[in-house]
Amino acid sequence: MRNEIDKVGSSVDIAGVAHVFQRGDMVTHAIEHVDLTIAAGEFVAIVGPSGCGKSTLLRIVAGLLRNSSGNVKVAGRDVTGPQTEIGIVFQAPVLLDWRNVLDNVLVQLELRGLDPAKYRDEALRLLGKVGLGDFTDRMPRELSGGMRQRCAIVRGLIHDPPLLLMDEPFGALDALTREQMRIDLEKLWLDRRHTTLFVTHGISEAVALADRVIVMTPRPGKIDRIIDIDLPRPRNKEVIASAKFSEYCEEITECFMRRGVIQY
Ligand SMILES: Nc1ncnc2c1ncn2[C@@H]1O[C@H](COP(=O)(O)OP(=O)(O)OP(=O)(O)O)[C@@H](O)[C@H]1O
Numbered sequence: 001m002r003n004e005i006d007k008v009g010s011s012v013d014i015a016g017v018a019h020v021f022q023r024g025d026m027v028t029h030a031i032e033h034v035d036l037t038i039a040a041g042e043f044v045a046i047v048g049p050s051g052c053g054k055s056t057l058l059r060i061v062a063g064l065l066r067n068s069s070g071n072v073k074v075a076g077r078d079v080t081g082p083q084t085e086i087g088i089v090f091q092a093p094v095l096l097d098w099r100n101v102l103d104n105v106l107v108q109l110e111l112r113g114l115d116p117a118k119y120r121d122e123a124l125r126l127l128g129k130v131g132l133g134d135f136t137d138r139m140p141r142e143l144s145g146g147m148r149q150r151c152a153i154v155r156g157l158i159h160d161p162p163l164l165l166m167d168e169p170f171g172a173l174d175a176l177t178r179e180q181m182r183i184d185l186e187k188l189w190l191d192r193r194h195t196t197l198f199v200t201h202g203i204s205e206a207v208a209l210a211d212r213v214i215v216m217t218p219r220p221g222k223i224d225r226i227i228d229i230d231l232p233r234p235r236n237k238e239v240i241a242s243a244k245f246s247e248y249c250e251e252i253t254e255c256f257m258r259r260g261v262i263q264y
């Protein structure tokens with residue numbers, strides 16, 4: 001596990017990044033001119049219209065996709081291949097059907113050649129923190145969609161990655177579960193301070209979670225605005241109900257209206 005000194009996570013430097021997908025004559029300019037520096041321990045949310053390149057950017061940072069141009073560094077090192085010092089959570093939780101909740105979390109350690117027994121207590125603690133304390137020996141088929149996604153999030157965090165990449169992790173959940181997941185994720189982040197890059201379509205979700213919200217343009221995705229979210233944490237019900245919270249949401253909505261992404 002990481003020690004106290006580097007507990008703030010990895011920094012991310014994205015400089016002049018563009019990506020073009022090409023297959024035969026079909027050319028898609030997914031993202032262009034993306035410059036973004038994320039400080040160690042920061043929570044950054046990306047919002048943007050469907051198809052603007054959010055997942056593409058995340059995959060580039062994870063080293064799963066080679067950018068066409070520009071440069072990406074994680075913790076000061078060039079990303080040249082798949083990163084191991086990260087956690088990734090996707091929209092759909094991919095759990096192993098034949099393993100219970102605890103063992104689905106511990107698979108992360110097995111895949112990394114680490115001793116799962118050493119992480120058992122921490123896995124149980126984190127599962128308790130996201131409301132799965134009584135479900136650690138249940139099988140995935142016995143869980144609701146929200147519970148499965150909670151399990152996937154704990155699996156993404158159990159090895160204490162200094163960088164957590166989340167691609168619409170709550171996208172498939174109902175509104176109520178989504179709200180609870182947002183609260184639980186903030187708790188986990190306050191506890192561990194992983195640098196977090198979180199992609200969402202939800203404007204209020206981005207404002208509620210992030211230190212900074214990156215607003216992207218339609219494809220080819222560029223950064224339209226970067227908005228510092230100066231709200232106290234934890235972002236409890238009073239903070240969410242505050243005038244300042246609504247102003248931030250309004251500011252982002254206006255960016256999308258200006259670009260014709262939202263039309264009334
Ligand atoms: N493997 C691929 N081959 C060709 N084109 C791709 C590939 N992956 C993504 N694209 C294209 O790149 C563009 C950006 O896709 P991406 O998945 O990054 O968007 P997104 O912002 O994550 O969208 P959504 O919000 O719907 O998830 C889209 O036009 C998509 O069709």
Ligand SMILES: [Mg+2]
Pocket residue numbers: 054055056167
């Ligand atoms: Mg996507």
